[in-house]
């Protein structure tokens with residue numbers, strides 16, 4: 001439909017590999033990185049909440065501050081072309097101004113808005129049960145950021161750009177460093193996950209995956 005074949009898309013998936021060594025001389029162009037960010041912005045999210053912010057950390061001093069508390073990107077944090085911190089929204093409860101504003105953007109007004117909010121209430125309280133703790137509510141938003149993360153990494157691979165998702169860091173310390181640097185308001189946002197992007201410095205050995213029979217179950 002869009003001129004991309006299945007074979008080409010599969011090739012991009014096979015090419016994408018968690019990249020631990022980046023070529024420090026090769027930087028992603030502004031145009032290409034804008035494309036990657038746009039893939040994040042266009043990603044789907046539960047009830048269309050878009051509970052994310054993508055913070056691109058290009059400041060070398062700030063990257064160095066993150067290094068000692070980020071065991072999972074020791075070999076990447078300085079050499080990667082772009083480092084993205086995915087923030088997830090805090091307190092995105094059914095009655096929050098945040099979700100209301102999201103509905104406003106979709107031109108839902110008045111009575112309709114109240115009906116949708118009642119639906120969010122039963123969804124969050126009874127179905128998915130995320131209002132039981134602040135952590136559960138944050139994790140629900142954090143889950144949405146991983147969809148954007150996946151789309152950005154795949155979209156990057158399609159144009160030959162490498163990436164690595166990063167969970168290998170001390171969350172408390174990274175939150176603290178970024179808050180102290182004035183990156184975000186901790187009342188509103190928290191760090192969900194990070195990702196590095198750039199160009200691989202060397203070949204990466206083929207990925208190993210479980211056989212399809214082990215991961216797919218058909219119920220007919």
Ligand SMILES: Cc1cc2nc3c(=O)[nH]c(=O)nc-3n(C[C@H](O)[C@H](O)[C@H](O)COP(=O)(O)O)c2cc1C
Nearest residue numbers: 016017018020071072073164165166167168169207
């Ligand atoms: C959510 C998530 C967090 C990850 N965190 C790290 C990390 O901190 N450091 C790292 O080097 N790799 C990290 N990885 C990469 C995985 O180890 C890698 O994706 C996995 O071994 C499969 O390899 P492949 O991506 O090359 O296919 C992470 C992957 C995911 C999905």
